[in-house]
Amino acid sequence: MPPELSIVIPVYNEQEVLPLLAARLRPVADGLGTTYEVVAVDDGSDDLSPAVLVRMGREWPQLRVVRLRANAGHQAAISAGLASARGAYVVTLDADLQDPPEVIPEMLAQARAQKADVVYGVRSDRSSDSTFKRLSARAFYRLIRILSGTHAQVDAGDYRLMSRATVNAINSLPEHHRVLRFVVPTLGFPSTSVTYRRDERAAGKSKYPLSKMIRLSLDSVTGFSTAPLRAATWLGLLGGLGALALLAYALIAGALGQTLPGWTSTVVAVAGVGAVQLLCVGILGEYVGRMYAQLQARPTYYIAYDSLTGPATPADEPAPLVAESAPGAGEGVTPADEPAPAASRQA
Ligand code: UDP
Ligand code: MG
Secondary structure, eight states, X not given: OOOSEEEEEEESSOTTTHHHHHHHHXXXXXXXXXXXXXXXXXXXXXXXXXXXXXXXXXXXXXXEEEEESSOOOHHHHHHHHHHHOOOSEEEEXXXXXXXXXXXXXXXXXXXXXXXXXXXXXXXXXXXXXXXXHHHHHHHHHXXXXXXXXXXXXXXXXXXXXXXXXXXXXXXXXXXXXXXHHHHXXXXXXXXXXXXXXXXXXXXXXXXXXXXXXXXXXXXXHHHHOOHHHHHHHHHHHHHHHHHHHHHHHHHHHHHTTOOOOOHHHHHHHHHHHHHHHHHHHHHHHHHHHHHHHHHXXXXXXXXXXXXXXXXXXXXXXXXXXXXXXXXXXXXXXXGGGSOOOGGGGOO
């Protein structure tokens, strides 16, 4: 029997936060009065997160651990979780407790009462985020809205509840670098929202460096809009007009006998046109690159291990962890914490 609710949690190097997460999430989930599973997607962590998860799973039968073979990124990890989840409703939640699990019962109640397919968690207050994060996030959501015309709620991140129909729809999308917070609104399924206060990360550091934020923005923009391509056309047009004007000026100046040294105008024209061309080629390249990736149809993640079904190959059995393998951080991890053979862990 599949559970009624699946809680999907992407986990990347979150060893400090996982015990805190369990302590807060478990009472909430147990108190739901319905069947549930927690799908922790270990996104190729290289700290003790896998061992901590396996250990937590021994005392928490509803906890299911899905391990990805390599770090695939936040969005891909959520996608993997959505593909694995079995629930009639699925909640996606970050591991770092920025999004309070206590809101889940309200989301579920809303979904049931309003027959909504999607319940967005909307941040009412981001004062706990850094100023840079807040400002960049606001600019990011604005830009996407303008460019794509999607009605993504400003300040709705990846904390949301989705019905089975929604999850099936997402799973069937062929898109590769999908940014779920914009994909879900474009489906246009009946939705509602609950607001919550975004807290500070309970422990550990952000796993979203600037490079990952830029990548997410690029994926969002190119995934939802061809407006940048049009911008390239306009820029090219403007550059072309500028070049024409320069040409006219040079011809007239030549005809009037004002033979200028001409070095400045040449350099300016060449540099200006060159810059516009490079920009346009770069924008085209972003799209061509994505089309190429789509054609290759390379999966964005590979599952190595699922505690429900066992390892993908015998070699994927989670490695026994000994304290020496991670000096300092291995407190409490002894050979006795070695996971039981997967076969005996099947539900
Ligand atoms: N995460 C992941 N893979 C990554 C980066 C992050 O699964 O490559 C997870 C991370 O463990 C956390 C969530 O995505 O549960 C959000 O990351 P984080 O809290 O670091 O982002 P921020 O809140 O700072 O934007
Ligand atoms: Mg966070």
